[in-house]
Amino acid sequence: MCLAMIKTSFSLEADTISVGDVISTYSTLVSQGGKFEMGLCTPNYYLRIWYRKDPSWRAVWVANREKLVSLSSELRISDGNLVLFDESKITIWSTNVKSSTTSQSVQAVLLDTGNLVLNDVSNSTNLLWESFDNPTHTWLLGASLGYNKVTKKSQVLTSWKNSEDLAPSLFSLELNPSAISFSIMWDGSKSYWDSGSWDGDHEMRI
Numbered sequence: 754m755c756l757a758m759i760k761t762s763f764s765l766e767a768d769t770i771s772v773g774d775v776i777s778t779y780s781t782l783v784s785q786g787g788k789f790e791m792g793l794c795t796p797n798y799y800l801r802i803w804y805r806k807d808p809s810w811r812a813v814w815v816a817n818r819e820k821l822v823s824l825s826s827e828l829r830i831s832d833g834n835l836v837l838f839d840e841s842k843i844t845i846w847s848t849n850v851k852s853s854t855t856s857q858s859v860q861a862v863l864l865d866t867g868n869l870v871l872n873d874v875s876n877s878t879n880l881l882w883e884s885f886d887n888p889t890h891t892w893l894l895g896a897s898l899g900y901n902k903v904t905k906k907s908q909v910l911t912s913w914k915n916s917e918d919l920a921p922s923l924f925s926l927e928l929n930p931s932a933i934s935f936s937i938m939w940d941g942s943k944s945y946w947d948s949g950s951w952d953g954d955h956e957m958r959i
Contacts, residue, residue, distance in 0.1 A: 799815050848861075
């Protein structure tokens with residue numbers, strides 16, 4: 754379960770993590786309109802985002818899919834990134850961005866779209882990282898799936914193993930840039946389903 758217990762002085766309804774704030778196990782962030790919530794929850798300590806009114810806390814985005822953390826884990830801003838540390842202060846997950854922005858001016862905000870964004874306090878439109886660009890297994894309204902020609906990487910949705918084990922499973926959905934089509938892949942390389950050629954822009958939205 755997720756109990757609201759934030760270790761800093763900001764409100765229980767806070768949607769933002771700033772430098773110096775620490776989110777611990779059972780802590781939550783709540784988007785400004787109260788639509789989405791984020792925290793480290795039991796059973797299994799995943800850093801997840803879920804619909805706040807969903808009593809099952811079913812995840813729509815997960816940070817540490819491949820490695821669980823423990824009761825003593827912490828989420829905070831470190832060196833200009835949002836970082837999840839385990840009880841030994843070892844990095845389990847990070848936004849892992851390199852920016853000229855001063856690390857002291859970085860904040861992370863949970864939006865009412867379900868998008869978790871890392872931005873510059875002095876210019877909130879300057880997005881350094883966002884969960885919509887790094888989906889896990891759920892495609893949220895307003896997000897897109899596409900192919901980045903610069904990094905040569907596709908945004909990929911990967912199924913979870915089951916409702917309790919959110920680790921990546923065998924099925925994934927992504928854009929095939931060579932065929933300009935969307936494919937469901939099995940075991941990373943075997944085609945399970947293909948949309949056929951895509952006539953519009955090289956992304957899909959809902």
